[in-house]
Amino acid sequence: MTALLNMDQLLDQLESGLREQMTRRGIESPTLIGIRTGGVWIADALKKRLGLTEPFGELDISFYRDDFSRIGLNPRVKPSHLPFETEGRDIVLVDDVIMSGRTIRAAMNEIFDYGRPASIILATLIDLGNRELPIQPDVVAQVLTLKETQRVKLRGPDPLHIEMRETE
């Protein structure tokens, strides 16, 4: 397995990658939306680093998951909160970890129920590969290849750190 960068380095990577994307696309004032829970913490950190004044949105994708008919409803669902119009905006969708891509599909479906954004950039802190859908992040801080027994999880919000553990 690749050695893991520390949190500051990861956020530096994510920030510089995102700035590059924004410059390339001519986006000056993006709208950040974090996916609960880890993505919200990362969105908060990015907002400070980019010096954005607009509050960021929080998305709870429980109502949009594609596995309701297999596992049912998340009993701890919280309201999504997008305190701005999404119509015509340039959105940066933020999550801590991407793997299958199903969470991002659900999140994009949910975002479109609020309005039609001009564009969406996907920024994830860690990419674990193993994609099941044709969805790729535009900005990634680090790509990790885990063994089957290894798990990674973002802990936070204060301090933010990545927890790696071995399963039995």
Next chain:
Amino acid sequence: MTANDPSSQSLQLTGNGQLKHFLTLDGLDRALLTEILDTADSFIEVGERTIKKVPLLRGKTVVNLFFESSTRTRSTFELAAKRLSADVLNLDISTSATSKGESLSDTLLNLEAMASDMFVVRHSQSGAPHFIAESVTPGVAIINAGDGRHAHPTQAMLDMLTIRQHKGAFEGLKVAIVGDILHSRVARSQIRALNALGAEEVRVIAPGTLLPADVESLGCKVEYDMVRGMQDLDVVIMLRLQKERMEGALLPSEREFYRLYGLSQDKLALARPGCLVMHPGPINRGVEIESAVADGPQSVILNQVTNGIAVRMAVMSMAMSGQVSERTQVAGEQG
């Protein structure tokens, strides 16, 4: 089928304590009621979006099975199911097959043959939704939309959501329910919910002729005099006076009832400042409530209607979720 029927608990919960039918509040603990309210909070946010729809019950068929007429309850159930992306079939049974002599069981078998996933049932007979839940095909969820004098659990939960929105919590709250308690399934469910959620005091205010004999055993104090009963109240819930009760000689006259038990501005002034005014509807202005109070700043009657959609979305998705997890469990046990 009594209000304390112990079988209702095992009937409406999965082995893991998840809701799979929603028949009564009996046997549901504070944690589960709170989960319903929290889930409903998330659905309120959905109702404020441009597109007020989530895909949770996409591909599911919900049948509104109303053996007793209703406008508000049926339409909010219908809207709730549609906002969950379910397909909805509204059956007004009083105008359909049962009036041609088909039995309830046969009607149900036919509806199950249409691959329905959920029945929302209103019936004038107490216990009808229980009966259906006992006999229905596994995997089909039953939601009680009001049965006889027994229960109207979604109405009680939307009332609880409205109270929590305005008061924050139930601790320390004194709540009165005023009017025809005897014939009210709403009152029975409200008393259960308020006690389970930890309200300080539940009071019923009514003439003796409109109180059930065992009313205190439901978990409430009794007050015959409304002027005394209004003291220290945080919430007052008015019940609709059903006009047909007048004919049963239970009441002297509408005017007399209004004088003694109607909610006027004068009587409301006796409660705590900011006391919420609630009513499950439809309201009889000038019979149980003064128009100025119903439309006044302390009235949350229209909030109740809005919250009804969110609570019904919560209960429908939780019951469907329970059916799903029970089915996967059974499948797992079978290897």
